[in-house]
Each structure stands twice: as C-alpha cells, then as structure tokens.
Amino acid sequence: MNGLKYSARALRELFFPRVCPVCGEKLEVEEPFLCGKCLEDIPFTWTWAWPENPVEERMWKRVGIVAGASLFFYRKEGGYGELVRKIKYGGDAALGRWLGRELGRRMAGSGRFSEVQAVVPVPLHPLRRWRRGYNQAEIIAQGIAAGLGGLKVEKHLLRRRKYTRTQTKLTTEGRSANVKDAFAVNPRTAARLSREGILNILVVDDVLTSGATLSEAVKPLLPAFAVSVATAGLVE
Ligand SMILES: [Zn+2]
Helix, strand or coil, rough: CCCCHHHHHHHHHHHHEEECCCCCCEECCCCCCCCCHHHHHCEEHHHHHHHHHHHHHHCCCCHHHCCCEEEECCCCCCCCCCHHHHHHHCCCCCHHHHHHHHHHHHHHHHHHCCCEEEEEECCCHHHHHHCCCCCHHHHHHHHHHHHHCCCCCCCCCCCEEECHHHHHCCCCHHHHHHHHHEECHHHHHHHHHCCCCCCCCEEEEEHHHHHHCHHHHHHCCCCCCCCEEEEEEECC
C-alpha cells in the first residue's frame, strides 16, 4: 500500500472504526476483513481436497452430484457465522468475493473440480432479490469463478419460481417441503450453454445446512448437466 492510500485509510479508520466480524476487536488498517488472529484460526473444512466429504454425503442423500466443497465450518450463533450474515444481510460484496476466491483457489488446486466449466448461483425469487438489492450466492459465485481461473457466472440458468418462506426457523422436514420444486431451468440459457459445449457446472450457495435448498436447485439441472456444488459456509 502506498503512503497516501495508507494515510487515507488511517484517517477513515479514525472516524469509522471497523471491527472484526468474528471476535468484535477493532481492525487495524492493514486488516481488510478479519483480524489477524481470526484469519489464522478460520475453521477450514478441507472438503475441496477430500473425496466423500460431509458436503457430498449430505447432498448424496438427496441428489446425485459429482463433487462438493465448502470453505469453512460454523455454528449458527456468533463466530464465523457472522461472515455469512455480513454477506447475506449486510450486502458485504467485498467480503463475499474474497471468501469465494479463497474457496475457488483451493478447489482449483485440488484438481477435483477441473471439469467445471461455468458457475451458477442459487437464485433468489425475483421479489426477494429486488427487495434485498443483491443475491448473496451470486456474490460468492463471482469470487469462486475468479478463483477457478476466470470462469463465467451464469446467473440466469436457474430461476426461482416459488416465493419461499425463510428457511431459518424450519425443521429439516419443513425445509424440504418449503423448497420443493422451487427452481426451474431457463430453457434459453440451457440451450445456449449446450451449444457452447458447457456440460459441467458448479452450483453455488452461501451456506449448506441440511442440503434441502441446494438439492432442489440441482435437481432440474441434472438431465442436461453434470453438477458439482460449493458453499462458503458449512453448518456443523
Ligand atoms: Zn477477530
């Protein structure tokens, strides 16, 4: 960082102090998203390098994917879950892209995702997307696509046709019923991808909990595509 940029940031810190979303400590100027300690302690899942990992097992109970990976483990209250909440409810796009890139780089390095040709975010219902102003899965997908070496994000391949209640307060069974048949494939985008020879795609969401939402998003794609999945967080 050059001197002038550093001073400008230092000045901004003075008036708008930022805190580490994980531990709540004040961030230093050179710490962009997390404090040094929380950065060092990220509970990585290592699922990108690990065949038959918990992401894949959770998905295989519901749907046939090729491979799956998540960046970090978290519990619902506090701690690293705060990273997901900052992206989902705070719209922190820089944080979302950074986490996505961190995961994408590791997935690329593992060689387990080398067939993937395009990245597809799990869409929000258009009404929810309009009210929120962004789709957190799309932000993370952009980072992953960059980390995988600059793949294209195909945000129109899937569409959400059901306005579903938020999954947060539902049981596992409730979640499955709530999202059943919620997604459909956009035939025009699917036809274009097929013309371009794109057969292997990666479907991205912010977190994997029971796998109910992600598996419903994968299902309509399976007749035409080989599908892998990735999420930033993996709920323990
Ligand atoms: Zn911290």
